[in-house]
Structures are given as C-alpha cells and as structure tokens.
Amino acid sequence: MVLDMSDEEFDGHLQELRRGTVVLASLRLLREPGYGYGLLEQLSAAGFPTDSNTLYPLLRRLEKQGYLVSEWNTEEARPRKFYRTSDAGLRLAETLIRDVQAIAAAAKNLP
C-alpha cells in the first residue's frame, strides 16, 4: 500500500479522495476482460485497494451507464460475469487520468 491507511482519524477523507480513482483504475484494468474478484486482486496489486462491497455495485453502475459491457463465461466450473471497458469507458478513463494529473500538479503548487 502506498499510503499509511492505519491512521483511522483520516479514513473518511482518504476514502472520499480515492473513490473516483477506483473508477479510473477499473476502467483501465478492464481493457482486458475481467470478473469481480479477479479485478479486486488486480486493483490491490496496482495500488488501489478496494472493498468488495464498493467494487461490485460500482461495476454494475458503470455497466448501466454504458462504460462497461459484460458477458457470462460459463465454460469453467464456476460461471462468472466478465466485464470489459467499452469505447465510451476508454474515453472516460482518458478524461479522468488527465484530471487526476492536473489535480496532482495543482496540489504541488499549493502553498
């Protein structure tokens, strides 16, 4: 983990700051199709640790909004719903990344 999350005093604010970045990370990671738990692991490895009860509703919402498309994979023993980022989702990710960089740059210039 990049940040020291043990400081409970700051938890609420950190969560709020990170909420949008999970969307961004998911959209980028799901350029390769992925399923809920797999993505949870990938996000954690990529430095975006997320709770399962945050991620699953988020995937559903992004799918409803058309930024993700889904497909059931029933070939394996355990049927899983696979999500993939749509073209609109890729454009959203681009915009979000530009914004995050702009915010980071602006934060550096703060007194």
Place this chain on the structure above:
Amino acid sequence: MDTDTTLTERYVSAVARSVPVADRAEVSAELRASIADERDGRIAAGEEAGAAEYAVIAELGDPIAYAASLSGRPLVLIGPRYYAAWLRLLRLLLAIVVPVAAVIAGLVRAIGGGDVGAVIGAMIPAILMSGVQVSFWTTLVFAALERLGSTGDTVLEWTPDKLPRTVILGARISDLIGMAVMTVILIGSVIWDRTIGWGDDHVHVLAPGLWPWVMTAWFGLLAIGLVVEVFVAVRGRWNAPLAAVSVAASLVSMLGAIVLVWRGAVIAPDLMAQMRAASTPTADVVQIVNISITAVLGGILIGILFDAYRKLGLAREV
C-alpha cells in the same frame, strides 16, 4: 469446496430479496461466484474454510444496504427531492390537526360532564395521538413517493436557468403533492373514525349512516379535485373550465356537508345523545356545534373560492 454452504446461500437470498425481481437471478449468480472466489482466495492464503467464508460475508456487510447500493436505491427515508415539501406540509398539518383534535377531545369530555382536570386529561392524549398519527402518515406517503417516483438519481440537478420566468403560483407540482397527501389523510381519518375510533374510549365522531353512499360520493368529489390538480400540473397552469370543475366539486361537498350537519346526519348518534343531555334550556349544545361546524366549512369554502379566483387571475396575467 464448490458446494454452497448455508451461510453463503443465506446471504445471497437475503440480498436477492431486496433487489428488483428482474435483476434477482443475475445478482444472485454473480454474488455467489464472487463470494466463492474470495473465500477460495482466503483459503489459499491459509485461512480455515468456515472462517474465510464468514470474513468474506462480513466484509460485504448488511444485505439490505448492499442490495440498495447494487440497485442504486435510496438509503434515506426522504431524500432532498421531497424533504422541503415534506417538512412544509408536516408543519402545516400539525398546526391544523393537533389543535382541532385537542379541542374535539376536550369538548367531548366537557359534554360528557367532566371538570377542568378531566378535560385537560382528555386533551393531552389527543395531542400526542394526533401528532403521532399526522407525522406517521405524512412521512409514510412521502417515503413511498421517494421510492416510487425515484429514477435512481438521488441528486437533484438544479441550475438558475430552471427558475420559471414568472412565478405561476397556480401550477406547481407541490400543490399536486400537497393535495394528494391531504386527500389520503382525509380518507384515512374517516376510515379510522369508522373502524377504530378516537382515544381510549374509541369514540366514533361520524354517523355510521353516512356509509357507504355519502362517503362514496364525498370520496368521488375528492378524486375529482385531485384529477383537476393533475391536469393543472400537466398543463402548467389553470384555465376557466378546470377552475370551474374544481370549484363545483368543493361547493357540492361543502354545501352538502352543511345541509347534512343541520339534518343531524353527520355526527354519530351516541355523541348527539350526549350533547343533547348536556344541553340546558338556554344553551343548546347541538346547535352550538352545528353553528361552529358551519362556520368552519363556510370559511374553508370561501378560502377555496378565493384561491381559485387568485389562481385564475395569475394564469391570465402571463
């Protein structure tokens, strides 16, 4: 380890119960797979099977809250869309209904021959009960609106451009909502009066002879008023025919009520008998009550007529 254990199944069905029927099968299947995946991950990391499953489900949290976030449902009883309307109407109803209930309860006890202490003793539970009833039913209606009327967006997007160019007082959605809630509460209270009655003694204020025909006619007139209000909300303003129908419905119900009051057909026979027994040669309680009711109904009628006239005038100006 792929057999579903009880805890997972219990959690999945608790979530499934709280999502829309159309999504139920898919949500269940996805959730079942996710829990199994996470559990296997934890087992692979060295946890014991039962503890792993327990930890996964504990992390997902309350099934109702989880289902609500899945389907984008509001996790509040009354959200920002209706809060202001709810608060305004609740204050208005409390200001009207609670004093009226207190006076009626006190009057009933005074007629029944109670001293000051007994009258106050009868008024306090009436104040508490009517306050609770009004708050409960008003809140229930708005909580239902929040759920039925919600499109899933809980944030009301508002820009200054959305301000109407001229304020058309006669055509606001809040009028319609207010009217609908009032109608529900009126009908609810007469049904309450018929079935359960008020206070510890279960006093029925209205005569049973009013059922079913007079009450059906009155409900019909209320429905007409509501339908007119819907038309006005859809059109965006009042016009002469709509105002005429609304006024006619109010006239018929108010005048009808006044006629029935003077015929002695409105108040329950028991209560009439008590009022007669409490009368003296110089003070006929029945007559005093009839005059009071007529004054109140007449006042409401004048208010309605004035309101319709004002709305029509405002609609013409623009």
